[in-house]
Amino acid sequence: MPQFSPCLTLRHVRYAVGSARSPQGLKEILRGVDLTARSGEVTVLLGPNGAGKTTTLSCAQGLLHPSQGTVALLGEDPFRADAKLRARVGVMLQDGGMPQSVQPRALLHHVAALHQNPWPVEDLVERLGMGDFLRTSIRRLSGGQRQRVALAASLLGRPEVVFLDEPTAGLDPQSRQTVFALIGELREMGMGIVLTTHLLEEAQKLADSVFILKDGEVVRHGSVAELTGAGSAGTGSTDGAARRMVFTAARTLTRAEIASAPVSIELDGGTDNAPGATWTTSRLTGPAQLRELAAWWELIDMMPVEVRMEARTLEDVFWEVSAA
Numbered sequence: 001m002p003q004f005s006p007c008l009t010l011r012h013v014r015y016a017v018g019s020a021r022s023p024q025g026l027k028e029i030l031r032g033v034d035l036t037a038r039s040g041e042v043t044v045l046l047g048p049n050g051a052g053k054t055t056t057l058s059c060a061q062g063l064l065h066p067s068q069g070t071v072a073l074l075g076e077d078p079f080r081a082d083a084k085l086r087a088r089v090g091v092m093l094q095d096g097g098m099p100q101s102v103q104p105r106a107l108l109h110h111v112a113a114l115h116q117n118p119w120p121v122e123d124l125v126e127r128l129g130m131g132d133f134l135r136t137s138i139r140r141l142s143g144g145q146r147q148r149v150a151l152a153a154s155l156l157g158r159p160e161v162v163f164l165d166e167p168t169a170g171l172d173p174q175s176r177q178t179v180f181a182l183i184g185e186l187r188e189m190g191m192g193i194v195l196t197t198h199l200l201e202e203a204q205k206l207a208d209s210v211f212i213l214k215d216g217e218v219v220r221h222g223s224v225a226e227l228t229g230a231g232s233a234g235t236g237s238t239d240g241a242a243r244r245m246v247f248t249a250a251r252t253l254t255r256a257e258i259a260s261a262p263v264s265i266e267l268d269g270g271t272d273n274a275p276g277a278t279w280t281t282s283r284l285t286g287p288a289q290l291r292e293l294a295a296w297w298e299l300i301d302m303m304p305v306e307v308r309m310e311a312r313t314l315e316d317v318f319w320e321v322s323a324a
């Protein structure tokens with residue numbers, strides 16, 4: 001399997017429901033999505049509820065036909081795809097898609113039997129720690145257990161591309177780590193992994209490439225380093241050098257002093273405005289702002305105890321995009 005070649009491309013994909021003639025009118029859910037995912041990489045779709053992530057995945061998988069634009073999944077139009085293409089693609093069904101009265105063991109063996117060269121069921125059972133609930137009907141499983149069954153089922157055919165819609169939703173921290181490790185292995189194997197998540201820390205750790213959607217459009221994309229300013233800027237992002245500065249104040253700051261800061265400053269989570277409090281600055285885009293901050297410290301006659309520059313996190317970028 002060639003590594004890092006595109007396994008999925010969406011070009012100017014629009015998807016609308018309703019009609020201009022109906023009372024509700026035409027509702028545009030995707031408004032020109034461009035996205036590329038590569039084999040041997042984890043591509044993460046982020047965005048607030050209703051941004052269009054699941055609709056994008058549905059178009060990518062060929063479950064929905066775009067109103068405009070093109071989709072190529074492993075080089076083919078997934079909407080017209082035959083069984084051959086389907087066998088090369090794994091889709092993690094949300095629990096509604098699994099037969100509720102069946103036991104995971106029977107389901108996994110059944111799905112494995114549909115594939116020519118299936119991943120050994122026992123191996124996935126062991127890796128995903130499913131041994132304890134293999135003979136419990138899916139209806140009776142906890143949310144996290146169902147998630148693991150659905151993930152295993154999506155991988156049984158050793159797909160070249162796998163779509164995972166919130167694969168770690170409802171998992172406890174230990175199971176989440178297990179799933180992370182497995183996703184890392186899938187990447188090493190050269191699989192293309194396309195996933196959605198609301199867990200930004202998880203996205204930051206896993207993603208080779210991130211697409212942030214808002215109102216049916218990709219508003220930022222790039223590697224984590226590109227998006228957070230730890231590397232060169234990604235397309236659509238002009239803030240490649242942005243950083244955050246954190247400083248520890250020697251004393252309590254007055255309201256007037258806080259208001260007079262040259263960039264907005266906020267108390268770091270959990271600290272009080274007292275000597276030793278940690279303050280974080282908003283996005284700094286150049287050294288001139290450091291000079292302004294130093295001038296402000298001079299003005300308010302406060303020498304910070306500690307000053308630190310930090311790369312911004314994906315969470316910082318996400319909130320910035322959401323607020324825009």
Ligand SMILES: Nc1ncnc2c1ncn2[C@@H]1O[C@H](COP(=O)(O)OP(=O)(O)OP(=O)(O)O)[C@@H](O)[C@H]1O
Nearest residue numbers: 017018027029047048049050051052053054055056
């Ligand atoms: N068939 C439909 N008819 C009307 N509206 C729809 C339809 N399908 C999706 N939508 C709307 O389109 C928007 C995008 O939905 P989508 O499920 O793709 O978002 P999402 O980013 O996956 O959200 P979440 O994070 O909540 O899963 C939502 O506002 C949703 O209500």
